[in-house]
Amino acid sequence: MINIAETQRKFHKKGLTRGIDERVFQLRKLKNIILASQSDIYSALEKDLGKCQIESYMTEVGITINEIDFMIKNIKRLSKYKRVKTPFIFLGGSSFIVPEPYGTVLIIGPWNYPFQLVMLPLAGAIAAGNCAVVKPSELSPNVSNVITQIINENFEKEYIVSVEGGVETSEQLLSQKFDYIFYTGSTNVGRIVMEAAAKNLTPVTLELGGKSPCIVDKETNLDNAAKRIMWGKLINCGQTCVAPDYLFVHKEIKDELIKRIISSIHELYGSDPINSEQYSKIINERHFNRLVALINNQNIIYGGQHNIEELKISPTIIYPVSTDSKIMQDEIFGPILPIMEYEDLNEVIEFINDRPKPLALYFFSNNKSNVKKVISSTSSGGVCINDTINHITNAYLPFGGVGDSGIGNYHGVATFDTFSHKKSILKNQIAFDFKLKYPPYKVSVNLM
């Protein structure tokens, strides 16, 4: 493989990507190409993940276009010098923070939202004035192909390029010296990426996964809670990094909530959800078999049907579940919801705090002090109260993990910041000086 990072670095040094007008031009160009390629994108998402068009628009194309629009609208404000205070000792001087592009950025994407998880960071890299290499996931080959067409047929490879391939390609790219690496995927591979980046002292954003808990208090609207939980669980057939992974429900409302969870599955996907045209499929046979193994020997109270030819698994509810079982160890990443009951919120908090820090935490409650307690006594990438997933759609909220669920964040303002180095500038005056600053010093330090 040629040293793409080096080729792009040489190009970046020419300064052509730095001008604000040029960045806006490239963002508009990317937006227009995406809009013109919509039918190819939808058909690729249908082939790779069985996603219906409306879900593909909402979760892949629409969210990318929104982010590009946000960058275009806010780029002037985000990229300008920010004046800050200057200490008295530098009287007559001034201080600024200026965002500057890192140079060349490597973006490695996963297969679950294969379009937006590559394109959204790419929009940020362009907006911040960088060159970029993207490596889409090999497990969603049709989308990887469309991304490559969109990029490689319309942009100079010295500026933006898509490189297709699997682990080996990823390793080759990681052996090159990039100025920034933006990785989305599993926690284990995140460790490999960070190790490779450390060799070149390259800064990283790691958008990782994990088990995101969902808690339902007894003081809530059960109909809306059930529907919002199942929407978040079943979108993309559960293959969402911020899907509610498992559910804790207060003992007093457990039976009622389970009834409503089942009726909300029917409301969302009909009485035969596995065959609904709007219900996606599992990405491949390996993940299908992994998920089927997870529900074997479990107490399935709803669903459990699966069809290997079509890689489909029905929405599946498990109750009760042992905390020692495999399904409660690793991220599920499929349409299966294990449910546990609780009596004391403190026990739930302890359970969460005894495990790796999640990417998202969901709490349904009208009780203000319980909401405050959950927020202040747990740690997670983000929290969404009385809803699932939607906190990541607000461009004014940074999205990212903490601990095992990731390092750094993006979306909206945070995307621009992620791809910009904040350069500090002190501009002193040159007309006069304070002699006290220099040796030989005339004062002594009073240690008392």
Ligand code: NAD
């Ligand atoms: P993955 O880690 O297997 O693959 C992600 C990317 O890394 C792919 O492009 C792949 O080619 C590359 N890769 C795989 N093994 C590698 C290796 N040994 N060395 C270098 N590169 C390698 O992840 P995945 O299965 O595609 O995605 C699922 C995971 O991603 C889940 O854990 C999910 O929670 C997480 N995820 C997180 C977010 C987020 O925003 N935080 C979003 C989506 C998915």
